Amino acid sequence: MPLKETITGLDSRLVTLKLAEFGENCLPESPPPALLILFLRQFKSPFIYVLLIAAIISFALGKNLNGIFIFAVLLINAIIGSLQEFSAEKAANALKKMVPQLSTVIRDGHTQSIDSTLIVPGDIVLLASGDRVPADGICIQAQQLLIDESLLTGESAEVSKQVAEAFEESQITDFENNQKCFAGTLVARGRGIIVVTHTGINTEIGKIAKAVNTSESVKPPLLTRIEKFTYNVTIATLIVVAFIFLIAMLRGDSLTQFFFLGVALAVSAIPEGLPAAITIALAIGMRRMAKVNVIVRNLMAVESLGSCTYIASDKTGTLTVNDMTVSRVILPNARTLSVTGEGLNLHGDIIGEQGEQDQQQLKRLCMTGALANEAELYLAEGNLIGEGDQVDIALLVLLNKYGIEHRVLQQRHPEIMKIPYESENAFSASLNRLDGRFLLSVKGSWETIKTQCDSQDDEQLLAEIEQQVLTLAEKGYRVLAFAGKEIQTLPHQVEDELSGLEFIGLVGIIDPLRHEVFDAVKACKSARIEVAMITGDHPATALEIARQVKIEGNGNVLTGEQIRDLKSNNPQAFAKAVSETSVFARVKPLEKQCIVEELQRQGHYVAVTGDGVNDAPALKNSHVGIAMGKRGTDVARESADLILTDDNFSSIVNGIREGRVVYANIRKVIFLLISTGAAEIILFILSLLAGLPLPLFPIQLLWLNLVTNGVQDVALAFEPAEGKELNNPPRKPNEPIFNRLMLERVIVNAIVMGGVAFALFYLCLSQGIQETSARNMTLLLMVLFENVHALNSRSESQSIFSIPFLSNKLLLLGILIAQSLHIGAMYLDGLSGILEVEPVTLQQWFYLLLTATTLILVDTAYKKFKQR
Known part of the structure; x- marks a missing residue:
């Protein structure tokens, strides 16, 4: 098929037919583990094996009820654990689908963005820097198109793509690799258009999809540290169990009985379920963060957010709305024109031109902006749609306000070749046909464009234009310059003609600030997080x-040129300038990376935002890389730890808040499990030492252990924010999750629970109460203690009286179920016989419940003491 016939793209009817024939453009994914697999996985723990051995020994010794009960405990724990893991797996898989990879295609004669899974063979796909190629295809247009194919070939050298003149479907395999683009590879530079030949499993990467799917995910560092912590607690617990066993031997007690006790005590005190509980807590945190428009790609980022001390943010689209409008036009004669109408409103006016000369200069400026342009405007169901960069869309709207329809202009002056915009160049150019000649149109930053223009003879006029640029920038406008020239003969490449240009004018583009950004910056300051802006805009624009x-700091601006100079010639001055500056302007990606590296050297824990292919190094090297979900390139998103689905700065702050909540909840789970285990050990040690x-x-x-930790530990992961998360300074990155403060609190609460339970047991025996009844009372008190303790664990600093009681209904439900199960066990003949428990009087209930609630008073007093 001739290539020129394919450029209009497929129509919607044909797409539907092809989608039915070829299926979605996606690779087969490994299905999440079935519930049965997760259930069986619960029995892989060494502690489970110990319990199984204990159950077998029970049967061998004729203690069948004990054996049956141990098996029942194992079964119930496995059911609870598998259901929790299944829920976490479902949440994680749902999050993966929240940031679809989008591709730009031509369909029904229009450029449009679609989900890459809907691409079919025959589709026309537009490629740009930072895109991941969505399907295999033949290249039909290429402007400086370089593709990174290391994913397929392992070779780091980028491949320059060439244009195929024409092809039939039967000839697809005859093309050289430099005329093909392959799914999964990355566009390193330039622009291109491909005709899709293969999708999904039929692509080159689809052929190796099976191997890709078998790769295992890496454990997040937090989980690794938790597993190490659990191991250390295990060793300590086993030492205590050995000590208890030694006491039993010296006392001449039944070693069989103490064997079972050692097993039970180890299982109760060792938090072997902690890694699973933390995984679930992280999954819950990821789901919560998704609700505030933050998608977590790297679990480590959930932990890292709590340590963030510095946010290096983009301006456009992050602090601003990214809804651009040309509001000012500066003609070559320095006359200023005003433009009315906002956004995609085509009915505005251009006010202020005087005479024919102004009219001609304005026309040429509008044409230049529309020809050096990669956007498109079109009507869809009565609505005007803009596809492409927001600056380019604003320039097409300006042309329409002038009175020329952009499609008519582009058809009258077809493009022959172009230089796409790349951030390191700060300009773009287009060469178009013009009545037997050629018209070169260039747009970019004023600093770049003026170097490409002929020297101005009128120094006064040049100074006046410079002042106009500064005036617009100081008012917060984004300033764009235009230049061009007519060429008689077709050049070999556009780059050869980028000198001797004629200055055509300037535009001032306004991009409103997001209204929520003011509160977000204020919240950062409250949380002791520094905020800086790194932008490619004019220094005066950035400062305004x-x-x-209110992030201007000391009012100084550090430019990319200054960064390069200081870093090369005076590193100490560079370090001082970075530490004292909050506004960085005219910064290129490599300079952005230098800023991040210097901040890290100074001890900051840095979060960086980015959207372009060249932002990838800074995103990867920062502690927390944050990519834009709407305007970000595929490369940026894949290099980041977090993705903002709304590109909004306030979402970063919401993410930090939720990250701190997740980390706090993980500490609550750890505190609950360790302190209850420690309390049980204290109870036994005191009893044995007392004879x-x-x-x-x-x-x-x-x-x-079953009724107090079955649901309550995971329920703590659902604890909502306390409201003061952003009032505290960032946590130190190297601070252990189980720190001295938690250890102190564990000791206080464990001594109260274990000590009071021991006192009750001792008191019962000293008053002649039978051992069975004394154990019954002691067990009931421990059940009450540990359920009350779950309420204490809801906050590290607040009393439970200051926390909304119903804010964590799952925890309350878990406590209610636990207490109901124990009451039921006391009254059910079969179960009460196995557990050797019995009903207690109402008076005894009252005294035991009152005793258990003293733990609330002790913990509240401790919190108040630590806050002094």
Whole structure:
């Protein structure tokens, strides 16, 4: 098929037919583990094996009820654990689909963005820097198109793509690789258009999809540290169990009984379920962060957000709305014109031109902006749609306001070749036909364009234009310059003609600030997080925007040129300038990376935003890389730890808040599990040292562990924000999750629970109460203690009286179920016989409940003491 016939793209009817024939453009993914697999996975823990051995020994010794009960405990724990993991897996898989990869295609004669999974063979796909090629195809247009194919070939050298003149479908395999583009590869530079030949499993990467799918995900560092912490607690617990066993031997007690006790105590005290609980907590955190428009790609980022001390933010689209409008036009004679109408409103006016000369200069400026342009405007269902860069869209709107329809202009002056915009060049250019000649149109930053123009003879006029640029920038306008010239003969490449241009004029583009950014910056300051703006805009523009959102710092601006000079010639001055500056302007990607690296050297924990292909190094090297979900390139998104689905600065702050909530909830889970385990150990050690019999039988200890930790630990991961997360300074990156403050609190609460339970057991025995009844009372008190303790664990600093009681209904439900199960066990004949428990009087209930609530008073007093 001739290539010129394919440029209008497929029509919607044909797309529907092809989608039905070829299926979606996606690779087969490994399905999430089935519930049965997750259930069986619960039995892989060494502690489970120990319990199984204990159950078998019970049967061998004729203690069938004990054996059955241990098996029942294992089964219930496995069911709870598998359901929790299944829920976490579902949440993680749902998050993966929240940031679809979009591709730009031509369909029905229009450029449009679609989900890459909907691409079909025959589609026309437009490629730009930073895009991931969505399907295999033949290249039909290429402007400096370089593709990184290392994913397929392993070779780091970028491949320059050439244009195929024409092809039939039967000839697809005959093309050289430099005329083909392959799914999964990355556009390193330039622009291109391909005709899709293969999608999904039929692509080159689809052929190796099976191998890709078998790769295992890497554990986040937090989970690795938790597993190491669990191992250390295990060793400490086993030492204590060995000590208890030694006491039993010296006392001449039954070693069989103490074997079962050692097993039960180890299972109860060792937080072997902690890694699974943390994984679930992280999954819950990811889901919460998604609700505030932050998608987590790297679990480590959830932890890292809590340590963030510095946010290096883009301006356009992050602090601003990215809804651009040309509001001012500066003609070559320095006359200023005003433009009315905002956004995609084509009915505005251009006010202020005087005479024929102004009219001609204005026409040429509008044409230049529309020809050196990669955007498109079209009507869809009565609505005007803009596709492409917002600056380019604003320039097409300006042309329409002047009175020329952009499609008519582009058809009258077809493009022959162009230089696409790349951030390191700061300009773009287009060469178009013009009545037997050629017209070169260039747009870019004023600093770049003026170097490409002929020297101005009128120094006064040049000074006046310079002043106009500064005036617009100081008012917060984004300033864009235009230049061009007519060429008699077709050049070999556009780059050969980028000198001796004629200055055509300037435009001032306004991009409103997001209204929520003011509160977000204020919240950062409250959280002791520094905010800086890194932009490619004019220094005066950057400073004015920074002043409006109150991040201007000392009022100085550091430019990319100054960064290069200081870093090369005076590193100490560079370090001082970076530490004292909050506004960086005319910064290129490599200079942005230099800023990030210097901030890290100074001890900052840095979060960086980015959207372009060249932002990838800074995103990867920062502590938290944040990519834009709407305007970000595929490369930027894949290099980042977090993706903002709304490109909004306030979402970063919301993400930091939620990240701190997740980390706090993880600490709450750890505190609950460690302190209850420690309390049980204290109870047994005190009883043995006092020469008392066992305060609880092994089977009672297993029951206690089941009813108090079955749901409550995971329920704490659902604890909502306390509201003061952003009032505290960032956590130190190297601070252990189980720190001295938590250790102190664990000791206080464990001593109260274990010590009071021991006192109750001792008191019962000293008053002649039978051992069975004394254990029954002690077990009930421990159940009450540990359920009350779950309420205490809801906050590290606030009393439970200051926390909305119903804000965590799952935790309350877990406590209610646990207490109901124990009450039921006391009254059910079969179960009460196994557990050796019995009903208690109402008076005893009252005294035990009152005793358990003293833990609230102790913990509240401790929190108040630490806040002094």
